[in-house]
Amino acid sequence: MGVPEAPRKAPASGFRTIVTCFTLVSLFIFGAYALGTPADSHDRRAYTFAQQHFGHRASSSSSSASSARGDKYLIGVGKADITGPVVEINFAGYANLDQKGTGLRQRLFSRAFIIGDKSNPNDRFVYIVIDAQSGDTAVRYGVLDGVAALGSEYSLYGQQNIALTGTHSHSGPGAWFNYLLPQVTSFGYDKQSYQAIVDGVVLSIKRAHESLQEGYIDVGTTKVPDGAINRSRWAYLHNPEEERARYDAETDTTLTLIRFQRASDSKNIGVLSWYPVHGTSMLGNNTHASGDNKGVAAWMLEEDMKNDKNTAEGFVAGFSQANVGDTTPNVGGAWCDDGSGQQCSLENSTCADGKSQSCHGRGPFFEALDLGVKSCFEMGRRQYAGAKSILDSLDSSGTAVSGTTVKSFHFYNDMRYFNFTLPNGQQAQTCPAALGYSFAAGTSDWPGAFDFTQGDSGKPSASPVWQVVSGLLREPNEQQKKCQEPKPILLDVGEIDTPYAWTPNLVDVQMLRVGQLVMIISPSEATTMSGRRWREAVAKEATSFVKDPVVVLGGPANSYSHYLATPEEYDVQRYEGASTLFGRHELDAYINLTLSNMHYLHPDATDHPAQGTLAPDNRGKMLSFITGVVADGNPPSKGFGTTLKQPPTAAEVGAVVNATFQGANPRNNLRQEDTFVAVETQGSDGKWSRYKDDNDWFVVYSWRRTNFVLGYSEVDVSWETQEGHAQPGTYRFKYYGDAKPLIGKIKQFEGTSNSFTLS
Incomplete structure (x- = not known):
């Protein structure tokens, strides 16, 4: 595939249209993924x-x-x-x-x-x-x-x-x-x-x-x-x-x-x-x-x-x-x-x-x-x-x-008007990806921003603004409307390719097997009953080549394809049904695609399915409106890493102990396989050693910009000491940062707080 090109900045031509789409959709769908x-x-x-x-x-x-x-x-x-x-x-x-x-x-x-x-x-x-x-x-x-x-x-x-x-x-x-x-x-x-x-x-x-x-x-x-x-x-x-x-x-x-x-x-x-x-x-x-x-x-x-x-x-x-x-x-x-x-x-x-x-x-x-x-x-x-x-x-x-059997297979399937036969002999079809009105309602985990509700009918009174936004993006044709019924289409995302594809239409079909354990790899968030039906169908098919199969389902995997509701749940058009991209028979199609290829998991199988049309690789096309770090600054009297607020000299286990440092933007160095902050403990010999780092659930690293013009920022380190999780002793905080000058190379620095005792 080669090295992907750098992400594109939005070209002057079409810039206004793209910004308009980003702004409108951003304003009205946040909360919708709760996902x-x-x-x-x-x-x-x-x-x-x-x-x-x-x-x-x-x-x-x-x-x-x-x-x-x-x-x-x-x-x-x-x-x-x-x-x-x-x-x-x-x-x-x-x-x-x-x-x-x-x-x-x-x-x-x-x-x-x-x-x-x-x-x-x-x-x-x-x-x-x-x-x-x-x-x-x-x-x-x-x-x-x-x-x-x-x-x-x-x-x-x-x-x-x-x-x-x-x-x-x-x-x-x-x-x-x-x-x-x-x-x-x-x-x-x-x-x-x-x-x-x-x-x-x-x-x-x-x-x-x-x-x-x-x-x-x-x-x-x-x-x-x-x-x-x-x-x-x-x-x-x-x-x-x-x-x-x-x-x-x-x-x-x-x-x-x-x-x-x-x-x-x-x-x-x-x-x-x-x-x-x-x-x-x-x-x-x-x-x-x-x-x-x-x-x-x-x-x-x-x-x-x-x-x-x-x-x-x-x-x-x-x-x-x-x-x-x-x-x-x-x-x-x-x-x-x-x-x-x-x-x-x-x-x-x-x-x-x-x-x-x-x-x-x-x-x-x-x-x-x-x-x-x-x-x-x-x-x-x-x-x-x-x-x-x-x-x-x-x-x-x-x-x-x-x-001893260890097998796997993977291929892509185009869900746009994919035709297949249901177990009862009837013909069924999936559709180009589309999202219904209830997608914009979000869920009780985090509701959407405007006046959508789950089970939304899609009537104009539901949200006049969305009627405008939906029309700006694309009006679905009659074939798509009929295919997606009873979903009222809000965003016909599967038929928008400008400036590149908005959602997948080509989904990953994948399964893994070791011994009697069979793994379904789902690109979509299967609902409870969808997962049960899918696992049950796979287990039944697997009995043809393995005794007492154990079937699990993992996901969302490979390419995020939103939700997978049962046909009955789809008909209700709550959030999960509205977010089932490929229509009422998406679950039936997923089951069909896995069952019809499970022969690749047979002990005697030696081949693999053809990959089919590959999913689009958009890495060289992607737009970015995200600005990078321009520069970090610090007040003349406060060098990077200076402790601005010291921890208390003594605290009891159960307290939250804090310190504040003169900081720099952590985007300058992600410090993977390392840490931004640490709690050090002093041994009986007076030497300091690391006790906890920022992977610890109770050690919290916070960054905030204090002067946008001059690039000043501060870092707070918080240790939520917990009984049994923190022992009495002498401790101090360390902060590791990286500062970017306006001209020149990024430089590492560190800060050290005063010591404090826990009792």
Whole structure:
């Protein structure tokens, strides 16, 4: 594919039209993306870190050889930093124009898991989990280029066997997407944000490859009943009653986990899990980057395992997304923040005024009014607890993955008027991508900005402004209107290619298999019932070549293709149905495309499907209205790194300890695989050593501009000391920065605070 061209600045010709489109769509769609034994996860208290995680050492992870070991595979795990520009870039997920980064709560990572056939090393795949909104076409192309550049040893990895999934966090830097629509609220593409993800993913694959060794894989499940609720019950309830009666909850409560255990000493090197819950614990007005609840869960488990005797150094914990579409971590339900004390309406998530703007989901600690921080930690803890319970009991209640088969396939399918046959023999068709009116309503996780509601009819009275905006972009033709029925089309995005494609029409179709474990890689956010139907269909087909298949669904992956509702949910046209791009039969088409190609997963399969027409690579076309760092300045008497506000000389554990430094823009150096700030502790010999860095959930880095003309800025370091998480002692803060002069090279500097004691 070659090296992509630099992103384009908007040309003078057509500039006004492009700016108009960006401005109008930005103003009116932000919020629209909002986009075993049961684990002991019922307790609503916010436990201290040590009590929750390190206080039960009697329950170490399993390591003894299982009485029925499975087959050996090549296994490898790798982790690398993908933290991008954490300030001045719009976050990806909520599409909220005001949600520009101002700092970092937790570093973002790529976690890669390689599984291969030890007797046929060419049969292998790599499953990647990134702390980001989703997989993406441009990022995947960049990863493919980067892996190829590593040399011939890495030629085993390519289109067929690289699966790029996102945790669906809504709290990370954006501006890296391949298609124009998600770039609108970020004001285009940012090369630094994009490259941070690509470089980190490639490095995680490299590390996983370098760690390859023979080992075993085991699978287990548990219930996490309070890890999510359904945010679109009205749509869910339109699925057939007899189908709903087969399940005990309105979301999937099963957490499935596979353990990677090396054969040489039976030590665990990593786990990969699947559980569906939106990455929307951190609210749409949070501006500190984090991996949201799945980032919390991964951090907790990786920290926990550092002191486990049965765990190898460098243990990697991947918390992958599943059929996430209609789930929410805001388990307190959706309530009207208008003083009425009423719940939002079931049918369209509105309040007494008939609008959705006051309707917000509530996490378990919503009353903390902390932008979702405490609730996020708790929802991550619940997933961590479920994963840990499986890990502790795998040898007694888990199932060994067996059968030497390791297979994968990938190809692109054009969804524009794709014709296929339904299981009942009827003909069906999908459509060019389009978004309905309820897309603009957002969800109770973060409602849209204007007077749209979920289940919007699309009548002119719904929003006269949108009638104008929609018409400016494109008026769908009659064929498209009929194909998308009953969706009232707001944005006919699949038929807009100016200045480049707005959304995908060519979707990734991908599946992976190891032994009896089959992985569906979904480009779309499947709703609860969509995921159930898809997994069930795949499991039924898989029984033709494997006994007792275990089927999981991971995504949103490879190229973000919005939502995947059932036909019945689509008919209701709440947010998820309105965001199901390819029409009423999208789910049926996805099932058809996977089932008809599962012969590539057969043990005797030796070939792969043709890739088909490749998805467009827009890296050389992307527009950018994002300005770079011009220069950093500092007052004459305050050099970079000067401590402007010292921490108190003494504090008690439980306090928040702060310091302020003369700063510089962190976009000058992302400090990947490093840190912006650190807490150092003083030993008995008087020497200082690092105690915590900015990957710690409780160490927060904040940046703010104090003088736009002169380029002054300040950095706050906050340590939220927690009982059990912070020990009595003597500490100090370190700040590491990089200043850009108006002329010359960027220079590193550091700052050191006074010491303080914790008691």
